[in-house]
Amino acid sequence: MDAAGLAKLLSPHGWALLSALPPYDETRTMAISDRLRREGIDADLIAAALTQSRLRAKAHAKFDSFADGMLFTPAGLEQATRLTVAAHHARRYVAAGVTRVADLTCGIGADSMAFAGVGLTVLAADTDELTAALATVNLRHFPEAVVRHTDGLTLDLEAEGVDGLYADPARRASTGKRLFDPGAYSPPLDSVLALADRVPALGVKIGPGVPHAGLPAAAETQWVSVDGDVVEAGLWFGPLAPDGPGLTALVLRGQSARVVRDELGGAAPDVGPVGAYLYEPDGAVIRAGLVAQIAAEVGGRLIDKTIAYITSDALHASDAATGYRVLDTLPFGLKRLRTYLRERDVGRLTIKKRGTAVLPEELRGRLDLRGHQEATIVLTRVAGAQHVLVVEPL
Structure with a gap:
């Protein structure tokens, strides 16, 4: 359009x-x-x-019924923050005492809507004229928000009375290909981070695949998942990170929200044999390197020092992990697994994997199952060796 x-x-x-x-x-x-x-x-x-x-x-997947009154571009919708996540962004600014936020790369206005929705005054900017026009439409119900067609990095922040900044740099090339080099973002990530010297309350949305080695030491980096899908990472500076720098995970499941942070001082989890239960930590927890926190929470241990599966001998519920009852454990082998499943009349098979090169669809075809029962298996390493865990979701 x-x-x-x-x-x-x-x-x-x-x-x-x-x-x-x-x-x-x-x-x-x-x-x-x-x-x-x-x-x-x-x-x-x-x-x-x-x-x-x-x-x-x-x-609708991102905005629910709000989508019915909004306008979009394909690229703008692709990058737009889910409204549930944007609401958590907005609460950081309110808790930090911010009153006027500059959304430097507002896109179609998703985060600006959340900011204005909690009573913040919003100055939204975008370099693309059509996108800025769509943001104006989407923000039409919020008199606290003003949209400008301009480069947000050129705003006179002091003159505008801004005391909070937010940016969501474009992470796709004109071809649609995803960009992994922060220097290739638009605007470049370093240019955005430099603004923290002028306005300490700075938040920046980045891709969840960001390597730990490139993270700014002064920021809280938080990975966010929604119903098991890791959707973003965010860099939060100054008063927006009241607990200081570090790595955290925000796990959103249905109506619940859980922040996981390192409370173990970086201690590594134990490693041991497969017990009666298996836990798969939420993807945001894994990205944040906080598997040990969940292991401690469920009284468990890793099944392999390189694999993010936790096992325990007793059941412990966790709102940041998916649990399974372990029914059987066997060394991986195609013939052995085929025989095992056919003896149990399995015809519908859910295959989960971690730490193995086996392709689930290829394996399913080679198993050639025709039974009437359903089963779930986990392909992974146990103490360095390939195994199959037969499990039952809790």
Whole structure:
């Protein structure tokens, strides 16, 4: 969608058309388009409205029902922070006593919406004119928020009275390829981090694959997962990190939220034999290097010093790990595993893996199972050797 398409969509007729479209169904798109053309509606407006209908349907995963009143670009939706996560960002600024936030790379305005939603005054900026226009639409219900089409790094922060900064640098090239070099972000990460000297309350969203070696020592780096999916990492400076620098994990599951931090002084977990229960720590916990914290929490030990699976002899619930009851343990071997599963009439198999090169779909095909029962197996290393753990989800 270009500026002309947006203008048509924002006209009273265009907005009414978008609001009147039925819930998006790809199988009905062509028929709807043909019907609207026969009614004499402009082809470009039809295309823009149907595109927004499709993006809104996709955006429900991040914005729930709020998506139905928002506008998107594909790239803007891809990078936008989930509203549940953005709410946690906003609470940091409130807790730090910040009153006016500059969202330096606002995109479609997801984080700015959360900031304004908790009562912060927001100055949002984006270098792309269309994106800034969409952010203006998405923030239309928040008089506390102003959007500018400008480079956020050029804002006169002192003159604007800003006491908090937030940035979400673009991490994809123009080709859509994901960027892993922070120097290739737009704007470059170093340029954003330098602003902490001027406004100490700085937060920066980065990709969750960031290596520990490149993290700034002065920041709290927090990995965030939503229902088991690791969605981002964030760098938090100054008053936004009240517990000081370090590595933490924010685990969001349903309506619950749990922050995991190192309370063991970096102590390594014990390693020992497979017990009655197996735990898979949340991905954010693993990325943050906090597996030992979960092992201590469940009274457990690692099954291998290089693998993030924890085992225990007694059941201990954890809101930062998925638990399984261990039914059997056997050395890995295709023929042995096939015989084992066929003897138990297994036809539906869930395969989890860690620390092995075996491809689950390839293995499933070679097992050629035709039974009526269901099973879950874990392919992993135990004390350095490949094993299969037959488990039952708790």
